[in-house]
Amino acid sequence: MWKTRITALLILLLGAGIGFFVYKSEMAKMAVAKDATPKGFLSTHPFKLGLDLSGGTHLVYRADVSEIDATEIGDSMSSLRDVIERRINIFGVSEPSIQVQDGGFSNQGEQRLIVDLPGVTDVSSAIAMIGETPMLDFRTENPIKDAPIEATVGKDGKVVIDQYASKYAKTELTGRFLDKAILEFDQSTGEPKVSLQFNEEGSKLFEKITSENVGKTVAIFLDGQPISIPVVNESITGGKAQISGNFKATEAKLLVGRLNSGALPVAIELISTQTIGPSLGTAATAAGVKAALIGFLAIALFLIIWYRLPGLIATVALSIYVVAMLAIFKLVPVTLTAAGIAGFIISLGIAVDANVLIFERIKEELRGGSTVADSMHHGFKRAWLSVRDSNISSIITAIILYWFGTTLIKGFALVFLIGVLVSLISAISITRIFLYTLNIKKTNGFTNFLFGSGFSSAKAQK
Amino acid sequence: MFIIKYKKIFVSISIALVVLSIGAIAYFGLNMGIDFKGGSLTEVEYTTIRPEQTVVDASLKTLSIGQALIQPIGEKGYSIKTRDITDKEHKEILTALGQDAVEKSFTSIGPSVGAELVRKSIISFILVSLGIIFWIAFSFRKVSKPVSSWKYGFIAIITLIHDIIIPVGVFAVLSHFSGVEVDTLFVVAILTILGLSVSDTIVVFDRIRENIRVGHFKTFDETVGRSLDQVYTRSIATSSTVIIALLALVFFGPASTKVFALMLTAGMFFGTYSSIFLASPMLVLVQGMQAKK
Numbered sequence: 001m002w003k004t005r006i007t008a009l010l011i012l013l014l015g016a017g018i019g020f021f022v023y024k025s026e027m028a029k030m031a032v033a034k035d036a037t038p039k040g041f042l043s044t045h046p047f048k049l050g051l052d053l054s055g056g057t058h059l060v061y062r063a064d065v066s067e068i069d070a071t072e073i074g075d076s077m078s079s080l081r082d083v084i085e086r087r088i089n090i091f092g093v094s095e096p097s098i099q100v101q102d103g104g105f106s107n108q109g110e111q112r113l114i115v116d117l118p119g120v121t122d123v124s125s126a127i128a129m130i131g132e133t134p135m136l137d138f139r140t141e142n143p144i145k146d147a148p149i150e151a152t153v154g155k156d157g158k159v160v161i162d163q164y165a166s167k168y169a170k171t172e173l174t175g176r177f178l179d180k181a182i183l184e185f186d187q188s189t190g191e192p193k194v195s196l197q198f199n200e201e202g203s204k205l206f207e208k209i210t211s212e213n214v215g216k217t218v219a220i221f222l223d224g225q226p227i228s229i230p231v232v233n234e235s236i237t238g239g240k241a242q243i244s245g246n247f248k249a250t251e252a253k254l255l256v257g258r259l260n261s262g263a264l265p266v267a268i269e270l271i272s273t274q275t276i277g278p279s280l281g282t283a284a285t286a287a288g289v290k291a292a293l294i295g296f297l298a299i300a301l302f303l304i305i306w307y308r309l310p311g312l313i314a315t316v317a318l319s320i321y322v323v324a325m326l327a328i329f330k331l332v333p334v335t336l337t338a339a340g341i342a343g344f345i346i347s348l349g350i351a352v353d354a355n356v357l358i359f360e361r362i363k364e365e366l367r368g369g370s371t372v373a374d375s376m377h378h379g380f381k382r383a384w385l386s387v388r389d390s391n392i393s394s395i396i397t398a399i400i401l402y403w404f405g406t407t408l409i410k411g412f413a414l415v416f417l418i419g420v421l422v423s424l425i426s427a428i429s430i431t432r433i434f435l436y437t438l439n440i441k442k443t444n445g446f447t448n449f450l451f452g453s454g455f456s457s458a459k460a461q462k
Numbered sequence: 463m464f465i466i467k468y469k470k471i472f473v474s475i476s477i478a479l480v481v482l483s484i485g486a487i488a489y490f491g492l493n494m495g496i497d498f499k500g501g502s503l504t505e506v507e508y509t510t511i512r513p514e515q516t517v518v519d520a521s522l523k524t525l526s527i528g529q530a531l532i533q534p535i536g537e538k539g540y541s542i543k544t545r546d547i548t549d550k551e552h553k554e555i556l557t558a559l560g561q562d563a564v565e566k567s568f569t570s571i572g573p574s575v576g577a578e579l580v581r582k583s584i585i586s587f588i589l590v591s592l593g594i595i596f597w598i599a600f601s602f603r604k605v606s607k608p609v610s611s612w613k614y615g616f617i618a619i620i621t622l623i624h625d626i627i628i629p630v631g632v633f634a635v636l637s638h639f640s641g642v643e644v645d646t647l648f649v650v651a652i653l654t655i656l657g658l659s660v661s662d663t664i665v666v667f668d669r670i671r672e673n674i675r676v677g678h679f680k681t682f683d684e685t686v687g688r689s690l691d692q693v694y695t696r697s698i699a700t701s702s703t704v705i706i707a708l709l710a711l712v713f714f715g716p717a718s719t720k721v722f723a724l725m726l727t728a729g730m731f732f733g734t735y736s737s738i739f740l741a742s743p744m745l746v747l748v749q750g751m752q753a754k755k
Contacts, residue, residue: 058525
C-alpha cells in the first residue's frame with residue numbers, strides 16, 4: 001500500500017515539477033530582451049508558434065530543374081536550399097525554415113522550396129531578399145548559324161526579342177559549380193575584374209568548354225543577360241575564369257558579394273505566398289489559449305459533478321496530462337498552429353474518455369455487488385480493451401494525416417497523435433494509482449454515492 | 463429496450479437527416495476555397511474610416527487583376543479575392559486601396575499548389591477510409607451468431623457514411639449563409655470524424671458480442687436492447703467531454719478554427735447518435751430479415 005502511495009506522491013511531484021518548468025520557461029522567455037539571444041535551458045525552450053500565430057510569411061517556390069540531370073536534382077535542390085538560407089541569414093530573420101519538397105505523385109513531380117519566415121510580414125521585401133540572387137551561367141556559340149531569333153511576349157504585353165538566347169546555347173556550367181568569386185583590379189589599367197574559382201567538377205566542365213571552343217566566344221550570362229563575351233584563346237585548366245565587363249568598382253563589388261552569398265544553382269519561380277499580420281496572429285493565440293482554459297475548466301466541472309470522487313481524480317490526472325503535453329510541445333519542439341491548438345483542446349476531451357470508460361465499468365462492478373477495491377481492480381482490467389479499441393481509430397487517422405499532410409494538417413495531426421498516446425498512459429497509470437492510493441475498504445451508502453454518476457448511485461442491484 | 467422497440471422510427475430519423483443533408487449539398491453546393499482552386503485573398507483593415515465598397519470596387523477595376531470579389535469584414539476591413547497574383551500585382555492592389563489600409567493577411571496560391579492539395583486530400587481520405595475499414599474488419603474478425611461478422615462491419619461503415627454526410631450537409635447550409643469555403647481544415651475535420659465516430663460504434667458492437675457469448679438473454683432483440691442499456695450512458699459521457707472541448711473552441715477559439723470545430727461537434731454528436739440509435743437498430747433489422755428467409 002505504501003508503495004502505491006509513494007508512487008502517487010512522486011507522480012504529483014513530477015507533475016508539479018513539469019508544471020513549474022513550463023511556467024518558468026515562459027517567464028524566462030519574456031524576460032529575454034527582444035533582440036538578445038536567449039541563454040540557458042529555460043529561456044531556450046519557448047513554445048514554438050507557427051506562422052499563423054506568430055505572424056510571418058510562407059513562400060512556396062517551384063524550382064526549374066528541367067535542365068538538370070535527374071540524378072543531380074537532389075544535390076541541386078539542397079545547394080539551392082543552402083544558398084537561400086545564407087541569403088536569409090544575411091537579413092537576420094530569426095528561425096527561418098527552408099525545406100525542399102521532392103517531386104512526388106501528389107505535386108506532379110514539381111521540385112519545390114518552402115520558405116517560412118516568422119516575423120516577416122512585408123512580403124515584397126521578403127521576396128526581394130530571396131529572389132535577387134544572381135543566376136550565373138556560361139553559354140557557347142550556337143552551332144546553327146542564323147538560328148531563328150526567339151521572340152516572346154512579356155507579361156507587360158511588350159514583345160521581347162532575345163537575340164542572345166538564339167546566338168548562344170546553354171552549357172552545363174552554372175553558378176552551382178562556383179567555389180568563390182574575388183574582386184580584382186587589372187594591374188595595368190586599374191579596371192575592376194571579377195575572378196571566378198570553380199570547384200572540381202566546375203573546373204572540368206570549364207576545361208571541356210574552353211577546349212572545345214578555342215577561337216570562339218563564350219558568353220557569361222548573369223540573370224539571363226550577357227555580361228561578358230570573351231574569346232577563348234586556349235583550353236583553360238584549373239577552373240579559373242575572369243569577367244572583365246566594363247564594371248564600375250561598386251558594381252563589381254556588389255556582384256562579388258552576390259556571387260559569394262551564392263548564385264542560385266536552379267532558377268526558381270514563386271507559386272504561392274501567405275502572409276499573416278502580427279495582430280491577427282496575436283488575436284488567434286489569445287483566443288486559442290482562452291478556449292483551451294475554458295475547455296479544461298468545463299471538462300473538469302463536468303467530471304466532478306457527474307463522476308464525483310473518480311471525477312476529481314480524473315481532473316488531477318487531466319491536469320498532469322496538460323502540463324505533460326505543454327512540456328512535450330516545448331521540448332520536442334512541436335510547432336503550434338491554430339489547428340494544433342484545436343487538436344490539443346479536442347485531445348483534452350478524448351483524454352478523459354478512457355477515465356470515463358473505466359469509471360462506468362467500476363460502477364457496473366459495484367452494482368454487481370463487488371466491494372469498492374475489487375470493483376476498481378476489475379474495472380480497470382475490463383475497461384482496458386475498450387479504451388485501447390476506441391483510441392486505435394484515432395491513431396490511424398492521425399498517422400495518415402501526418403504522413404500526407406501539409407504544414408497545417410501536420411500541426412493538427414502531430415498534436416492529436418501525441419495527445420492520444422499521452423492520454424492512454426495518463427488514464428491507465430495515473431488515474432489507477434491515485435484511485436488505489438485512496439484504499440477504500442468499506443462499501444456503504446457514502447462510497448456508493450462517491451462512485452455513482454449523474455443521478456444514479458453505485459448501489460448493488462439485487 | 464426503448465430504442466429497439468422504436469427502432470424503425472430512429473432509423474427513419476437518420477434516413478431523413480441523411481436525405482436532407484444530401485439535398486442541402488446538392489442544392490447549395492460546396493464552395494471550393496482558394497486552398498484548392500488557387501487564387502488570392504487579401505485582408506486589410508482601415509485605420510480611420512472604411513471607404514464605400516463601390517469606391518474600392520472602382521479603384522480595383524482599373525487594375526488588370528481580373529475579377530475581384532470584395533467583402534466587408536469586421537468593422538473597418540475588407541477581404542478581396544482574386545485569381546492568384548504576383549508580388550507586383552499584390553503591391554498594386556495595396557496602392558489602390560490607399561494609404562489607410564493596413565494589410566492583415568495575404569495569401570496567393572498558385573494552381574499547381576491547389577491541385578496538389580486536392581490530390582493529397584483525396585489520397586488521405588482513401589487511406590484513412592481503408593485504414594478504418596481494415597480496423598473494423600479486424601475488430602469483427604471472429605464469427606458470431608446469429609449475425610455474421612461482416613455484417614457488423616458493413617453496418618459500421620454505413621454508420622460512418624451517415625456520420626460524415628450530416629456534418630457535410632450542415633457545412634453546405636452554413637457555407638450558403640455565411641460564405642465559408644471548403645478548405646484544408648474541412649478535409650481534416652471529415653477525416654477526424656471518421657476516426658472518432660467509428661470507435662463509439664465498435665464499443666457498442668463489442669458489448670453486444672460479449673452479451674451474445676455470455677448468453678443471458680433469450681432473443682437477439684433483447685441482447686441488443688440490454689447491451690444498449692448498458693453502454694449508452696458511457697457513450698454519451700465520452701462524447702460529451704469531447705463536445706464540451708469542441709464547444710469551447712467554437713465559442714472562444716480562434717476565428718480560423720471555428721467552422722472546423724463546429725463540423726467536428728456535429729460529427730461527434732451524430733456519431734454518438736448513430737452508434738446508439740442507428741447501428742444497433744439496423745443490426746436487429748438485418749437479423750429480422752435473415753430470420754424471415
